[in-house]
Amino acid sequence: xxxxxxxxxxxxxxxxxxxxxxxxxxxxxxxxxxxxxxxxxxxxxxxxxxxxxxxxxxxxxxxxxxxxxxxxxxxxxxxxxxxxxxxxxxxxxxxxxxxxxxxxxxxxxxxxxxxxxxxxxxxxxxxxxxxxxxxxx
Amino acid sequence: xxxxxxxxxxxxxxxxxxxxxxxxxxxxxxxxxxxxxxxxxxxxxxxxxxxxxxxxxxxxxxxxxxxxxxxxxxxxxxxxxxxxxxxxxxxxxxxxxxxxxxxxxxxxxxxxxxxxxxxxxxxxxxxxxxxxxxxxx
Amino acid sequence: xxxxxxxxxxxxxxxxxxxxxxxxxxxxxxxxxxxxxxxxxxxxxxxxxxxxxxxxxxxxxxxxxxxxxxxxxxxxxxxxxxxxxxxxxxxxxxxxxxxxxxxxxxxxxxxxxxxxxxxxxxxxxxxxxxxxxxxxx
Amino acid sequence: xxxxxxxxxxxxxxxxxxxxxxxxxxxxxxxxxxxxxxxxxxxxxxxxxxxxxxxxxxxxxxxxxxxxxxxxxxxxxxxxxxxxxxxxxxxxxxxxxxxxxxxxxxxxxxxxxxxxxxxxxxxxxxxxxxxxxxxxx
Numbered sequence: 001x002x003x004x005x006x007x008x009x010x011x012x013x014x015x016x017x018x019x020x021x022x023x024x025x026x027x028x029x030x031x032x033x034x035x036x037x038x039x040x041x042x043x044x045x046x047x048x049x050x051x052x053x054x055x056x057x058x059x060x061x062x063x064x065x066x067x068x069x070x071x072x073x074x075x076x077x078x079x080x081x082x083x084x085x086x087x088x089x090x091x092x093x094x095x096x097x098x099x100x101x102x103x104x105x106x107x108x109x110x111x112x113x114x115x116x117x118x119x120x121x122x123x124x125x126x127x128x129x130x131x132x133x134x135x136x137x
Numbered sequence: 138x139x140x141x142x143x144x145x146x147x148x149x150x151x152x153x154x155x156x157x158x159x160x161x162x163x164x165x166x167x168x169x170x171x172x173x174x175x176x177x178x179x180x181x182x183x184x185x186x187x188x189x190x191x192x193x194x195x196x197x198x199x200x201x202x203x204x205x206x207x208x209x210x211x212x213x214x215x216x217x218x219x220x221x222x223x224x225x226x227x228x229x230x231x232x233x234x235x236x237x238x239x240x241x242x243x244x245x246x247x248x249x250x251x252x253x254x255x256x257x258x259x260x261x262x263x264x265x266x267x268x269x270x271x272x273x274x
Numbered sequence: 275x276x277x278x279x280x281x282x283x284x285x286x287x288x289x290x291x292x293x294x295x296x297x298x299x300x301x302x303x304x305x306x307x308x309x310x311x312x313x314x315x316x317x318x319x320x321x322x323x324x325x326x327x328x329x330x331x332x333x334x335x336x337x338x339x340x341x342x343x344x345x346x347x348x349x350x351x352x353x354x355x356x357x358x359x360x361x362x363x364x365x366x367x368x369x370x371x372x373x374x375x376x377x378x379x380x381x382x383x384x385x386x387x388x389x390x391x392x393x394x395x396x397x398x399x400x401x402x403x404x405x406x407x408x409x410x411x
Numbered sequence: 412x413x414x415x416x417x418x419x420x421x422x423x424x425x426x427x428x429x430x431x432x433x434x435x436x437x438x439x440x441x442x443x444x445x446x447x448x449x450x451x452x453x454x455x456x457x458x459x460x461x462x463x464x465x466x467x468x469x470x471x472x473x474x475x476x477x478x479x480x481x482x483x484x485x486x487x488x489x490x491x492x493x494x495x496x497x498x499x500x501x502x503x504x505x506x507x508x509x510x511x512x513x514x515x516x517x518x519x520x521x522x523x524x525x526x527x528x529x530x531x532x533x534x535x536x537x538x539x540x541x542x543x544x545x546x547x548x
Contacts (some may be wrong), residue, residue, distance in 0.1 A: 002186060002287030002407060003383055006280050011433070011460045013276030022422070040314020041191050046457035049422045054453050069192040081233065083480050087223040088196035088231040088252075109277055133276060148296070157283070172300045179328050183320040191316050257290045278461060315465050343466040355507065361497040362470035362505040362526075 008038050009102065009110040013133055014045040017102060017112055020132020025049060025125045030117040032125050033060035036102075038110045041065040049116075056115035062092055063099030063122075064113030071108055074099035074118065098122030102130050104137055140231055145175050146239065146247040150270060151182040154239060157269020162186060163261045167254040169262050170197035173239075175247050178202040186253075193252035199229055200236030200259075201250030208245055211236035212256065235259030239267050241274055282312050283376065283384040287318020287407060289318040290313065291376060291386055299323060299399045304391040306399050307334035312374075312384050315339040323390075329391035336366055337373030337396075338387030345382055348373035372396030376404050379410055419449050420513065420521040424544060427454040428513060428523055431543020436460060436536045441528040443536050444471035446515075449521050452476040460527075467526035473503055474510030475524030476535075482519055485510035499519065509533030513541050515548055 009017075014036040025032040036044045041064075047058055066074050077085060077099035082095040093136035097119030101109045112129050114122040146154070151173040162169040168188035173181045178201075185194055204215045212234035214222060219232035234256030239247045251265050253260040288310040292410075299306040305325035310318045315338075323333055340348050349371035351359060356369035371393030376384045386403050388396040420428070425447040436443040440461035452475075459468055477485045486508035487512045488496060493506035508530030513521045523540050525533040 002284055002290060002410060003281045003378060004284050006282055007277045010276055011458050012165065015433075015458065016276060022426075028393065040316050042314050042459070043468055044459050046454060047422050047426065048453065048455050054451075057454055058314050067188040071190075083220055084223065084231060084233050085196065087220070087228045088199045088233055089192045090195055090228055093192050093196070103483060104277060126292065127409050136276060148321050152296075152321065159289075170283060177328075179322065180320060180331055180362050181322050184285050184289065185316070194317055280413055308440065340466065343464040345464075358497065358505060358507050361494070361502045362473045363466045364469055364502055364508055366469070367466050 006039065007104070007107055007109050009036070009042060009044060014110070016133045016136060017129040018047055019047045021024045021112065021114060021125045021129030022047060022049065024112045028121060028124070030121050032085030032114050032116045032122065033057050033066045034125065034129065035061040035113045036110060037064040037068055039068055039108065041068055044110065050069060052116040057096065060098070060115035062113065063096060063115060064111045066093050067099035067101050067113065068108065069093070069113035073101070073102055098126060100126040100130060102133065104134065143176065144241070144246050146181060147183060149248070152271040153270045153273060154266040155182045155184055158249065158251065158262050158266030159184060161187065161265030165258065165261070167258050169253045169259070170194050171262065171266065172198040172201045172250045173247060173273070174201040174205055176205055176245065177265055178205055181247065193240050196231065196233060197235070197250045197252035199231045199250065200233060200252060201248045203230050204236030204238050204250065205245065205248035206230070208238055210238070210260070235263060237263040237267060239270065241271065280313065281381055281383050283310070283318060288384070290319055290407045290410060291403040292319045294400045295386065295388060295403030296321060296323065302395060302396050302398070306388050306390045306396070307331050308399065308403065309335040309387045311338040311342055312382060313342055313382065315342055315351030318383060318384065326390040333368060333370060334372070334387045334389035336368045336387065337370060337389060338385045340367050341373030341375050341387065342382065342385035343367070345375055347375070350403045374400040374404060376407065378408065382389060417450065417513070418518055419519050420447070420455060422455060425521070426518070427544045429456045429458055430542040432525065432536050432540030433458060433460065434525065435539030438534065439535070443525050443527045443533070444468050445536065445540065446468060446472040446475045446524045447521060448475040448479055450479055450519065452479055453511050455521065459483050463527040470505065470507060471524045473505045473524065473527035474507060475522045475527060478510030478512050478524065479519065479522035480504070483511055494510070509537060510536040511541060513544065515545065
């Protein structure tokens with residue numbers, strides 16, 4: 001009861017997610033910023049694709065941090081509290097779509113955040129990254 | 138008239154509030170971030186329970202700081218000014234529910250902020266923490 | 275190879291370390307700020323004892339973060355790089371004594387940082403906190 | 412004369428540097444944080460290997476930014492100005508070893524920063540990353 005077992009992505013695992021997400025974004029023709037974080041919200045892997053918005057570097061990372069903190073995909077917070085939550089977390093909690101927890105055997109092992117496309121495109125790329133890892137497990 | 142007497146929570150007092158709040162959160166099965174601040178808004182005691190959102194570390198503390206600053210429970214600011222107040226205080230004033238002043242004999246001696254549950258759950262845990270201290274006075 | 279098993283302190287475990295450190299500091303008559311972080315450097319538990327320096331809140335936490343990042347007690351970095359490392363990590367890496375990794379069965383599960391006394395006193399309190407947990411395992 | 416041609420790493424180019432650096436670090440058995448930036452100092456690619464110091468995430472990136480800014484490997488600034496330069500750039504200019512410009516046909520197209528090992532190990536991994544790209548040109 002003083003310690004608990006957890007599982008974390010290795011950097012190899014994070015690179016699989018990153019490569020899977022890059023491949024999807026290239027296929028869609030939509031350059032993206034893609035961030036992978038561990039369960040503590042620390043950056044594990046990142047890429048900014050040619051043509052992706054430079055400011056999406058920040059939002060992609062915050063989407064990943066938000067997803068791993070709240071344990072659900074980003075974008076589902078009620079409108080009347082989303083700005084309050086962003087302000088109360090020094091801008092770190094974002095309700096933009098594109099952050100998704102990475103789940104292996106029903107356990108969250110990290111999260112991916114994608115930004116520079118539309119919210120729908122960002123989610124699609126995030127899911128492709130996760131699927132690339134799940135296919136290997 | 139040049140000095141005034143105040144009463145402040147000791148760290149033992151803060152730990153009683155913290156333990157009371159943890160016990161309630163465990164009973165409810167809702168992991169929480171719990172922050173206790175003194176009347177100066179400085180952190181006295183803190184815990185992040187297993188499974189609580191990591192970003193709630195920041196918002197729980199801001200709830201406590203807001204409650205001790207405004208001297209009333211958080212969440213009662215009018216909607217048309219809540220964002221303006223947050224921005225004008227560098228994000229520190231939050232109108233999220235879950236911050237409650239700690240009152241002993243009608244005197245505010247600090248505040249507790251709770252975050253990671255619903256607003257209602259956060260308030261319930263905060264009140265249980267305060268009640269644990271009041272029961273000993 | 276895509277995932278790795280780790281162990282983390284629970285909040286119960288963190289509270290044992292905190293209480294053990296408080297007991298030692300009270301016995302020594304030296305009020306302290308005491309921070310416990312997990313392996314990701316996120317705050318798990320904190321106390322500021324009566325009379326402890328308010329600015330030590332920040333340094334105690336950074337000592338814990340530094341210890342869990344570098345995986346050794348703080349204070350051992352060579353003098354010719356200590357300031358450079360602090361500046362290159364936005365002030366987060368500190369070479370002040372008082373941060374110690376929490377090791378259970380030769381595995382690091384978090385860290386404790388103590389500040390407000392002398393370096394030697396801070397280390398003594400940190401070790402007492404860790405010993406309190408190890409005695410229960 | 413109003414516009415000039417530049418050459419920049421693509422994200423594919425950055426991933427080649429990243430993979431080359433990871434391979435070297437794995438061969439050496441030294442986990443590293445590795446950051447690749449473009450000529451504007453914006454992050455292109457990043458990885459934090461298992462066991463690398465979490466705070467090296469920040470310093471590795473600053474090493475890359477410093478290298479691309481000054482156009483020479485980091486670590487060569489005179490001791491009497493290194494801290495002044497760090498402070499005058501909000502901590503961004505670092506004189507720690509491990510940042511190296513990425514040069515293709517005598518033109519700087521970005522930089523790599525590596526941190527978590529000794530200065531010498533960091534440089535070795537940085538050079539291996541650059542060599543992996545140069546071998547393909």
